Amino acid sequence: MACIWDTRTLHFGLLFGILLSFSVTTNGLKLWPMPKLVNYGSETLYWSTNMQLRTDGSNYADSSGILKEAFERMVNLIEADHIIEAKFANSSVLAGVNVVVHSPDDTLNFGIDESYTLNVPAKGSPLYAKIEANTIFGALHALETFSQLCYFNFTSKVVELHAAPWTIYDLPRFPYRGLLIDTSRHYLPVPVIKSVIDSMTYSKLNVLHWHIVDDQSFPIEIPSYPKLWDGAYSYTERYTINDAIDIVKYAERKGVNVLAEIDVPGHTLSWGVGYSSLWPSKSCREPLDVSNEFSFKVIDGILSDFSKVFKFKFVHLGGDEVNTSCWTTTPRIKEWLNNHHMNESDGYRYFVLRAQQIALSHGYDIINWEETFNNFGDKLSPRTVVHNWLGGGVAQKVVADGLRCIVSNQDKWYLDHLDATWEGFYTNEPLTNITNPAQQKLVLGGEVCMWGEHIDTSDIQQTIWPRAAAAAERLWTPFDKLAKDLKDVISRLAHFRCLLNQRGVQAAPLIGNGREAPSDPGSCYKQ
Structure with missing residues (x-):
């Protein structure tokens, strides 16, 4: 060897x-992210020019073709457009991969079993690698790991797998391993979003947080309120509802959930381009008008449409950076607050909690940015997940209060902070100062955030990678296997x-x- x-x-x-x-x-040290358990030997296997996919013993029929597509992708990635010559030094030829999936269901639910076992024997005729997983999505992760074991030999012109036999057992540390993209600050074409999804799978990230709209633009079609996307940057910088369906289906076939976000009541200036009555006034345009029932009807319409597209368990309702000054400087809203015995802080709480109830009525659990917890955490729905971003220590407080949490503290996991190095991404620990096992389970995981003020199609991938991969290992690999x-x-x-x-x-x-x-x-x- x-x-x-x-x-x-x-x-x-x-x-x-x-x-x-x-x-x-060609040794196990180069796998990313590092699996839970790895053992390997010293034999070299050779890649067949006609690799076969078998499913002997599997309960998964692959009627939708997810496994077949994944296998073909893996073969293409491994061969990497090299011309493979069918010359082998001996009979140790790897004929293919046998994938055994125990569950016949390929519904991508949150918290689904993503574990797998990968065995690559050194001897046998015919010689097949074996993947065993409870779900198809564990099998997808196994195929990615397998792809990282194989290398093109530029001397012999064949693909080789060194250090066989391999035995790998693997499963994620956290169920939520996310990446945020922002299509309001800069529009990202559908093929670019799909390329980001592809790249996520290489390091086993599994949630694409789609921050769709913000002050700057409202690029997505909402059938219930078709003038909302009048707030897009231009006629062509838009997503139809069918585009969104396509993105979600594409991601699901790769084992990636799509989390949709509409940030309310702040970050909503673009909403009023199509429906100006959503603004407090034409001269003071956000947050959404808390006194106007139409604001909540629009949110209900958006979430109703979303529920037909975004099948993930959660919807993100934002709730951050809300400047309520327009409410107190607009006479009719000020009067409404007074009549309801509210000050502006009460109005903020009222808006967030009412939006939560709308989301719950459409079957969603809610994710809110941490300001909601910081201001009125005891009033939030128990089905709330608090999304940390301002700094450290919030997760500890959230789980102590019995709520779930996602970690994205901006000093470590904000990709738009170009001075944040990969070392900080790797060492950022979601469970810092959380020692109670029951509370640790309330930390669903973490997310790296690619805010879009200074990125677009031209530079998004080099801004995400490789720093996001450093965080991905922190979220996947068992704590005791992480590099100290x-x-x-x-x-x-x-x-x-x-x-x-x-x-x-x-x-x-x-x-x-x-x-x-x-x-x-x-x-x-x-x-």
Whole structure:
């Protein structure tokens, strides 16, 4: 077996100066994210030019073709457009993969079993890798892991799998592993959103948080209120409702849920372009008019339409950064507040709680940004998930009060903060200071946020990756398997970044801050 580099013996700042050889990239240390349990041997297998998918013993019929599509994607990723020559040194030819899925159901529910076992024997005729999973979505993760075991040998012109036999058992640490995209600040075409979904699957992220609308634009069609998308930037920078259905279905087939967000009552200036009565006044245009029943009818219409498209258990209702000054400076709203014995803070609470009730009526659990908890946490629906973003310590308070939480503290997991390095993404721990096991279960996971003020199609992927991958391992890998010393993770993350590049994902170098270009000519593994 080829030698294994021990990254602990390398100086932290010098690892990128070493060109990693092919032999280094063929051992278990290069898997990303690191599985729960890994064992491997010393034999080399050779990739058949006619790889077969078998499902012997499976209860999953694959009538929708999810597994077949995933297998074909995996083969294409592994072969990477190289011309494979059918020449093998011996009979150790890997004929294919046998996938056994126990559940016949391919409905992507939150918290679904994503575990899998992957076995690659070193001997047998015919020789098949075996994947066993309770659900098709665990099998999808297994195929991704399997793809990272295989490499093209540029000397023999064949694909090889080193270090067989392999035995891998794996499952996620957290059920919610998210990435936010923002299509209000800059429009992202449907193929770009799909490319982001594809890239998420490589590091086993499973929730695309779609921050669809904001002050700047309202790009999505709402059939119940068709003038809302008058607030789009232009006629072409829009999503039809069928586009949204297409994106959701595309994501689901990759094991990714789509979380839709409408941020209320703030961040809503664009809503009034089509329906100006939603504004407090034409000169003071947000938040939504708390005194106007039409505001809540529109929210109800949006969520009614969403319930036909976005099948994820949760909807995100925002609730952050609400400046209520327009309510108190608009005479009729001020009068309404007085008549209902409310001040502006009471109005804010009233709006959020009423929006929550509308969402609940459409079958959703609710996610709200942390300001709602900070201001009136004891009044929130028990079906609320509090989304942290302002800083550390919030999750600890949320779960102590019995609510669920998602962690996205901006100093560590905001991708638009270009000074936030991959090291901070990797070391950010969602369970900081939460030691009670029951409370730990209330932390659903975390999310990295790609806010769109300074990104569009031209630079979104290199702003997301590879820093999002660092967070992805924190959310997937068991705590005791996470690197305690960052020297032990650099070479593996560098390898994964180069793998993303090879798969057509414009992942930026690790060296420097987010989205920096390579500083000098050189190997991908040096950057």
